[in-house]
Amino acid sequence: xxxxxxxxxxMYFAGSMIIDxxxxxxxxxxxxxxxxxxxxxILMPFDPIPLNDEYAxxxxxxYYADDQDKPSLSSKLIIDKEWDILPNVDVLVxxxxxxxxxxxxxxxxxxxxxxxxxxxxxxxxxxxxxxYNTNQWYPLLMAQKLNPDNVKVxxxxxxxxxxRHLKSDFGINPIRWPEQAKEGxxxxx
Numbered sequence: 001x002x003x004x005x006x007x008x009x010x011m012y013f014a015g016s017m018i019i020d021x022x023x024x025x026x027x028x029x030x031x032x033x034x035x036x037x038x039x040x041x042i043l044m045p046f047d048p049i050p051l052n053d054e055y056a057x058x059x060x061x062x063y064y065a066d067d068q069d070k071p072s073l074s075s076k077l078i079i080d081k082e083w084d085i086l087p088n089v090d091v092l093v094x095x096x097x098x099x100x101x102x103x104x105x106x107x108x109x110x111x112x113x114x115x116x117x118x119x120x121x122x123x124x125x126x127x128x129x130x131x132y133n134t135n136q137w138y139p140l141l142m143a144q145k146l147n148p149d150n151v152k153v154x155x156x157x158x159x160x161x162x163x164r165h166l167k168s169d170f171g172i173n174p175i176r177w178p179e180q181a182k183e184g185x186x187x188x189x
Contacts, residue, residue, distance in 0.1 A: 010058035
């Protein structure tokens with residue numbers, strides 16, 4: 001099985017971590033990546049996880065191991081790991097929501113700088129842009145300047161729509177769907 005995984009295209013899934021305002025802890029139940037792979041599998045460094053016959057979830061883990069192999073969200077450790085990882089991904093997928101992390105935008109820019117195929121999905125937000133219906137229009141246009149013809153940008157209405165796009169664009173079947181998907185409605189996750 002090891003050789004088959006090595007042949008799969010490695011995907012990096014960028015996006016803001018969802019923090020529960022009451023507990024100030026990560027809310028993994030609503031993070032889009034946990035609809036693609038089991039959150040327990042991506043809490044710490046791992047081997048790539050097959051998503052289908054072509055792609056594997058390769059990064060990020062939610063924590064990186066520090067020099068004593070303990071879970072860490074050290075800012076420097078995160079930057080060092082991503083600097084090593086992003087030049088080696090086959091595809092970067094980013095989900096830009098209204099509450100956006102500078103880290104996610106930096107990952108998009110870095111992947112573009114390294115000329116990696118980049119697929120950005122965003123939810124609409126108030127903007128003055130005549131190109132993209134998001135307040136994150138500037139880094140998206142800059143990424144396209146850095147990596148012409150290799151940065152695809154798509155508007156989505158929310159999590160359910162994002163998962164539908166990942167299924168149609170990459171053949172990735174989610175391991176679960178948000179409740180709203182069953183009702184066919186728009187979601188705000």
